[in-house]
Amino acid sequence: RTRDEQIEIIRKKVSMIIGVRAVYYLQAAKLAFQNDDIGAAFHDLSEGYGFIHSLQFTRKSDGQNPYFTATEVSNFIETLKEGNGFWDIEASTLDEMSEEIAARFDFTVSEAAN
Secondary structure, rough: OOHHHHHHHHHHHHHHHHHHHHHHOOOOOOOHHOOOOOOOOOOHHHHHHHHHHHHOOOOOOOOOOOOOOOOHHHHHHHHHOOHHHHHOOHHHHHHHHHHHHHHHOOOOHHHOOO
16 A cells, blocks of 8 residues: 555656746757747757656646647647747747646756746
8 A cells, every 4th residue: 555655656656747847848949949049949848858757647646637639739849840949039039838737746947847
């Protein structure tokens, strides 16, 4: 029983790390774009892309359901690739994605961005 409870805690924390890092990199990319550091922005978006892709493999504490479905993740990825891809991404889009991810995991964007 104790073992199973600890497994659930670890599963939730590991899943949260993926969410936090996705938001961290989206926000880092936004800041890099604002500073005209395109290389850093693309690096951060690439890292964020990987963490966003991983969201579908996270598990809520019930052990069965992901925090984000494969369809939701696909929608995030399609949004990142719209138009001319990373070149066309808007800061508001990065903020919206960040807010949605943070809300699902119950942390704030500012907590993840630091």
